[in-house]
Structures are given as C-alpha cells and as structure tokens.
Amino acid sequence: EIVLTQSPTTMAASPGEKVTLTCRASSSVSYMHWYQQRSGTSPKLWIYETSKLASGVPNRFSGSGSGTSYSLTINSMETEDAATYYCQQGSSYPHTFGAGTKLELK
C-alpha cells in the first residue's frame, strides 16, 4: 500500500499570501490528485494528474511534482480557499488518500 504523507497538518495564511502544501508518497506514483473539502460539504476534485485544474478551479492554484514528491500551490490566498486539502494516488490499488492539510485564514 502506498502511504501519502501531507504537510503541514494545519496552517494559516493571510489574504494575498503564497501557500504551498506538500504530499509525499512512500513509493513512486505516476500522478497526484488533489481534493478540496470545505466544512460540512463533499470533497471536490481540485487538481488532477498532478497539474491539471478541475473545472471551475481558479488559476491562482497550481500543482506540480513527480515520483514521490508533489505540491499544491496557491499563488495568492483568498478567503474562499480556506478548506482541507487531500492528496490521492490512483496509480495502484488500494487507492489511498493523505490525511489532509487544513488551511485556515489568518
């Protein structure tokens, strides 16, 4: 099983601040996918295949990485970006998720 480790667990960012979330895999994966989950709602696909933005995702978001190290970056934090972000690998079974990074507004 591929274990995904996200860091930090929790962080706070001010409006306009650049934010970077990381996800490390215990073994190499082909791609990383990211989901946004706001409190009390279902997860939403946010970035797929490492760097492709899902429909409706603002272009201040970007994704990068390869092998075992991946990241999600917000170029300029906005209020609506406060949420928990999960990474997920779909390269092999069992599909696994990271434990999530809770991003709060400072």
Add this chain to the structure above:
Amino acid sequence: EVQLVESGGGLVQPGRSLKLSCAASGFTFSNYYMAWVRQAPKKGLEWVATISTSGSRTYYPDSVKGRFTISRDNAKSSLYLQMNSLKSEDTATYYCARDRDSYAQDVSFDYWGQGVMVTVSS
C-alpha cells in the same frame, strides 16, 4: 448536470448488515467506473470499493474485503454497497463517486454525492 444521490444509511448494530444505494443522473452511467469512499467523523478520506463499467471487476482494500460488496445496475443507473458484519470502525459518511476517466491509467474522482451517514453501534 451530473448528480449522485446516496441513500440507505442509518444506525445499525455491530455484526449486522446494511445496503447503501446511489442514484446517478446527468451522464451515461454505464460508461464509467464507480466507487465508494468513506470518511469517519472528523477524519480523512478512505477509498472503500470500485466497480468496472460492466460490473465484472471489483476492487477493495483489505479493511473491507470479504465483508463489503459493490454492485451496479446500469439499466437503473444505480450503484450499491452491501455491507455485512459491520464493525464500529465502519462508522462514517459514505460517498458515491465517479471515476473521472474510466480509460485512464490513473484514477481520480470527479463527482461526489452528498454522502450518507452510517453509524455502527449497539
């Protein structure tokens, strides 16, 4: 508009069974792999099961293998999860999710239902 609507959740005693349903609309259901993903209270996401377009192939993590069975009825655009021998650690919100591209080598989930709560407790 793609919609996934789960039903069938509730309170169940340990060792008993429960069957969840997911009604799909807004897309050609038979063209997509489908999955169940769960989230225990205040916890992260855990993939639970995946089924192929025809239903001939199913996949599970070890945590539910042998206890849970995923199935589908393409004529009814419906997905199911039969859960047997339920344990307290199965308590979670269960989401129905669509595989973004059933022909892609890598799996991601592009649409999710609103979720249904399953509580396993005596």
